Amino acid sequence: MKILIVTLTYIEKSIIDEIINNLSGYGLEVDILLDSRKYLPISAFDWERLQYNAEKVLSFLKSTYDFSYDSIIFIADSDGYINGYNFIFGLTIDNFAIVFLNRLREEFYNRKPNLELFMERVVKEVTHEVGHTLGLGHCNTIGCVMNFSNTVEDVDKKQTKFCKNCTYKVENLSKYLRQK
Template sequence: MQTIRHSEQTLKTALISKTPALVSQYESLDAGERRLMNEAFQPNSALFEPITLHSESDWITSHPEAPQDFEQFFNDPKRKTPSPEKSSIYIQSIGSLGNTRIISEEYIKWLKGYCEAFFYGLTVKLLEPIPVSATRCSFRVNAHTQNLQIHTGDILTFLKRKKPENAFCVVGITMIDLYPRDSWNFVFGQASLTDGVGIFSFARYGSDFYSSRYEGKVKKLEKSSSSEYSVFDNYYIPEITSVFLLRSCKTLTHEIGHIFGMRHCQWLSCLMQGSNHLEEADRRPPNLCPICLRKLQCAIGFNIVERYKALLRWIDDEPSNKPGVTPKHSREGNVNLPKRVEAFKEWKEWIMKCLAVLQK
C-alpha cells in the first residue's frame, strides 16, 4: 500500500488559495464552517484522512491527472453553476430498476431524496421511466462477463435532446452495464460537463452480477429496429440491499459532482476520487473532503450545517413498506425493502462528528 500525504501548506493553499479575493471569500464563511474545513490541513485529523493506494490498478496510479485545487475550480471557464432559471437536477431511469414495481419506485425515491440532501438547495425531479428502446442506443454482449451493455455516448445524446429547459442537469440511471467505446471493457458512468448530462449504471454493484450471464447472442453493435431491444425484456436486475443503495448513492453523487466541474480528487480520501473497480469504489467514502466541499458550496451556496442535517434526516427516514397496496396474484406482492440505514451507519456517525465541530 502507498499513502499520498500532502504537506499542511499544500493542503491549505489547495483549500483557501493565495489569491486575496478567494482568501477573503473563505474568511467570510462562518467560524464553524472554517473550523471544519481547516481539518483538511490538520495533521492526524480524525475526519479527513490521506488517500491510500492499494494496488497498481487503482485510479490515481493508472490514470494520472493534474490535481484541481479550489482556485482552479473557481476560475474554470467551462464550469457550469446553477441559476434561478436552471436549478433542478432531473433523474431519468432507463429500464427496470427493481424486481417489483414497488421496489423500483421506492429505490428511485431514495436516490431522489439523497440527491436533494447531498446537493442541498437544489430541486431534484424524476422523469417518467423509459425502456432501453426509447434511447435508440447501440448495445453489445461484453466478451468478459457475457452480460449485455448499452453505449454511453448514445444515451448522453438522447438525454441532451430530452433535457428540460429549467434543468441544471439531467442524469440517467440504469441497471444495465455500460461501455463508452468498443475498446473499453466497461464504465460505471460518464458525464458531460458541457451538456449537463450523465448516465450511470449500478449493474456491477449487485452481488451476483458476475455469475449472471446473458445466454443469447447479439451479432451486431448497431441496432435499427425497436424489436431488437426485446433482449432487455425481463433482463437481470440486481437485488436492492442497503449496501447496494450506498454504492448507488456514491456513484450518483460522484458523477453529478463532475457536472458541477469537480475533477477527480487527489488531496484527501474523498467521494470525488476515481475508481477502477468495485473494491476501490467501496473504499471511497461518501463524504467530500474540505477542498471538494468548498467547491460544491461555492457552486450551490448551501449552509453546511443544514446540509448535514438534511443527510441525517434522509438516513433516519425508514422506507414505507406497504405491500398491501398491490393487487392479488401480482409479482408486486412479494416486497422485500431493505433497511437502508444499515450500510449508512459509519456515514451517519461521521456526519455527527462534523456537526459537533461545526456547532462547537
C-alpha cells in the same frame, strides 16, 4: 441549484430516497422523474458486448430532454461502456450524466445479494457524476466520492460524501447560482 434525476429503468424508491438525502445535504434541490423506460435507446445497445454505449445514450438523451436544470442525471439498471473501456459505472458530458447500476450489484460478481451495499454504491456513483456535472474533476483526497473508480472495490473504498475541498466548491457554486 436544481438537479433532475431520471430513472430509465425501475429503481427502488429506497435507493432514490438515499440519493436525495445525500445530495440535499449540499444545498442541492433534487427532483425525480421516475421510470422513463422509453428513453433508453435501443440504437445505443451493442449486441456483441450486451452493453449500452454510454456516449450514444447521453447523446440521444441530451437531444430528448430540454429542462431548466443545472444537472440531469440518468440512472439505468443496465451495463454501460465507452470505447477503450470494458465497462463504466457512469459518464458525464456537460451537465448530463448517466449511471449504470449493473456492476454495482454483488450478484454481478456471483456473490450473495446485499441491498445495503448496493444502495451505498449507487449513492456514491450518482453523487460522483453530479460532481462532474458541477465541474468537479477527479479528486486525489483519500475517500472522497470524487475518486476515480476502476473497479467495484474502488467504489467501496470511497465515502458517499465529497471531501472538504470538493464540498467547498459545490456549496459555493450552489450559493452563486441561487444569487443569480
